[in-house]
Amino acid sequence: xxxxxxxxxxxxxxxxxxxxxxxxxxxxxxxxxxxxxxxxxxxxxxxxxxxxxxxxxxxxxxxxxxxxxxxxxxxxxxxxxxxxxxxxxxxxxxxxxxxxxx
Numbered sequence: 604x605x606x607x608x609x610x611x612x613x614x615x616x617x618x619x620x621x622x623x624x625x626x627x628x629x630x631x632x633x634x635x636x637x638x639x640x641x642x643x644x645x646x647x648x649x650x651x652x653x654x655x656x657x658x659x660x661x662x663x664x665x666x667x668x669x670x671x672x673x674x675x676x677x678x679x680x681x682x683x684x685x686x687x688x689x690x691x692x693x694x695x696x697x698x699x700x701x702x703x704x705x
Contacts, residue, residue: 638653638655645679646676646679646680647675647676650675654671654672654675655668655672657671658671658672664696666692666693666695666699666700667692667696669688669692670689670690670692670693670696673685673686673688673689674686674689677689
């Protein structure tokens with residue numbers, strides 16, 4: 604039997620319970636995903652979809668990704684400061700991509 608290691612738990616060898624093996628948790632509770640780890644809080648892990656996951660799957664650039672990151676965490680971490688940071692990245696995007704300076 605050929606077992607695809609990306610589709611099976613390394614700990615118990617059972618198949619993951621999701622089509623997205625890289626972000627799945629096995630029934631035994633083991634997970635090999637870096638998305639299950641967060642340094643300095645839980646403001647990303649508590650979201651239904653983490654910003655890095657969303658941005659990577661949609662192939663967003665740096666400015667778009669940074670804005671999404673700050674918007675998604677403002678309630679759980681930086682509040683108004685995170686909104687200002689998101690606006691800053693969107694202003695950078697306007698200037699860099701569309702030559703619109705503030």
